[in-house]
Amino acid sequence: MPLFCRYYAQKYPEVDDVVMVTVRSIAEMGAYVHLLEYNNIEGMILLSELSRRRIRSMNKLIRVGKTEPVVVIRVDKEKGYIDLSKRRVSKEDVERCTEKFAKAKAVSSIIRHVGELLGYTQEEQVEQLYQQTAWHFEEKYKKQACAYDVFKQAVVDHSILDECKLDEETRSVMVTQIQRKLQSQGVKIxxxxxxxxxxxxxxxxxxxxxxxxxxxxxxxxxxxxxxxxxxxxxxxxxxxxxxxxxxxxxxxxxxxxxxxxxxxxxxxxxxxxxxxxxxxxxxxxxxxxxxxxxxxxxxxxxxxxxxxxxxxxxxxxxxxxxxxxxxxxxxxxxxxxxx
Structure with a gap:
């Protein structure tokens, strides 16, 4: 069974954060979504936050299964409620969120695969590996998804991972996976x-x-x-x-x-x-x-x-x-x- 973990150290997003979501279902009040970067916790896009214009057709605005960036407008950490808005997201927000999500997803893929190769059976083990690596660099540089750029440097300079304090086996597997995933990755334009x-x-x-x-x-x-x-x-x-x-x-x-x-x-x-x-x-x-x-x-x-x-x-x-x-x-x- 695949093991999952949120992409960032914080368990919930902050107000005004732009996050990537997948639409799970559509109801009278709005759309229920999963926040992909936060281990698929649930959020809701209220009907009034779908569009700045008058809504004539819900299906033209949002569809079940669609993935897109939205902005956080309210968070109740005690009850686990997260309200989101689609209409307040700018073009620049979309570009930044898409790039950040792609980087965080690549880091997640590396860490989870390392866990699989090392025989992890609990999500707590994956979270511990995150704390030693991706979240360590996130705290150090005060920037989400920055581990991607650090891992890119580690392709040619393995010593960058020394501060992660990994045991020899974990470090070896981590370096191998970073090289396989990130070495000379081309983009198509x-x-x-x-x-x-x-x-x-x-x-x-x-x-x-x-x-x-x-x-x-x-x-x-x-x-x-x-x-x-x-x-x-x-x-x-x-x-x-x-x-x-x-x-x-x-x-x-x-x-x-x-x-x-x-x-x-x-x-x-x-x-x-x-x-x-x-x-x-x-x-x-x-x-x-x-x-x-x-x-x-x-x-x-x-x-x-x-x-x-x-x-x-x-x-x-x-x-x-x-x-x-x-x-x-x-x-x-x-x-x-x-x-």
């Missing part, structure tokens, strides 16, 4: 753009513009551009440095914008560069597979189809071939007229 040009150059202008974006690639940050469905393209990269990856895609978008506007075309950012989750990545893979099948149906079995070098998986050959076919037809018509 994505942006969605619409690129079009209705001038004479048409598809050639789009190809040229997209190539200029790909030229922003480096060895550490390779950029790929894939066609979803004209004029929608997805730009992706994978890197261990989140900020560098985001900036690289931003530069690539600027380059494509500059190039396509020079041809009289346009670029519209449908989704700014962001880190994608495994679920979003799987969804993208399905979209690309579907697009590839549709392109094959359009292209048929033409053996003369050429590959566009340096365009990643971008498939824009169908339009090019159609253009060539039109040119051939015009040439035949001209010859007939001359005869």
């Amino acid at each position: 994505r942006a969605d753009i619409e690129v079009s040009c209705f001038e004479y150059e048409g598809i050639d202008a789009v190809k040229s513009a997209l190539k200029s974006g790909i030229e922003e690639s480096t060895v550490d940050i390779p950029i790929r551009i894939n066609l979803i469905a004209p004029p929608l393209y997805v730009m992706t990269t994978s890197t261990t440095e989140k900020q560098d990856g985001l900036k690289a895609l931003e530069r690539a978008i600027e380059k494509v914008t500059s190039e396509i506007t020079g041809f009289g075309g346009t670029l519209m950012v449908k989704m700014a560069p962001k880190i994608v989750t495994d679920i979003e990545e799987a969804d993208l893979a399905r979209q690309l597979e579907k697009a590839e099948e549709e392109n094959r149906e359009v292209a048929g079995d033409d053996d003369d189809e050429e590959e566009e070098v340096g365009m990643g998986d971008l498939d824009v050959e169908s339009d090019g071939e159609a253009k060539n076919d039109e040119a051939k037809d015009e040439e035949v018509e001209d010859k007939k007229e001359e005869e």
Whole structure:
């Protein structure tokens, strides 16, 4: 049976804390949720705290099973009541909470797995390991989830864990798990753009513009551009440095914008560069597979189809071939007229 423990030293969140919750059920008064960082203790989002606007459909605002950040507005530690608000959460709150939760969850995964390998049978044992490691650093640096950054340093400098006062076996297992979980973890970044040009150059202008974006690639940050469905393209990269990856895609978008506007075309950012989750990545893979099948149906079995070098998986050959076919037809018509 899996052993669980809250992510932070304090048993309850404080008022104004932004926490991650999963919706358990919806009632007349509001939604009952589980606070994921606090060992799934129960809280409630009152109906009046769901939205700033008039509520027309509850299902559009909140769903059972959905995970999202909310802010704590009241805590009764004696009775265990926690009131929460969704409408008071800002965009910045969402970003900070999501990042903190991801770090705390990674630390929790490491500690629980260490406990499993050491044969822990009680949650008190996991809590003790937390007190010696994650909560120790939380107290030291006065910051929740800071253990993630400490563990990242421990990948190359094991001596950082000396102050945790772990026995030799526990320390050895802890170091091994930290290295396996945190060593060179890459993030995947994505942006969605619409690129079009209705001038004479048409598809050639789009190809040229997209190539200029790909030229922003480096060895550490390779950029790929894939066609979803004209004029929608997805730009992706994978890197261990989140900020560098985001900036690289931003530069690539600027380059494509500059190039396509020079041809009289346009670029519209449908989704700014962001880190994608495994679920979003799987969804993208399905979209690309579907697009590839549709392109094959359009292209048929033409053996003369050429590959566009340096365009990643971008498939824009169908339009090019159609253009060539039109040119051939015009040439035949001209010859007939001359005869």
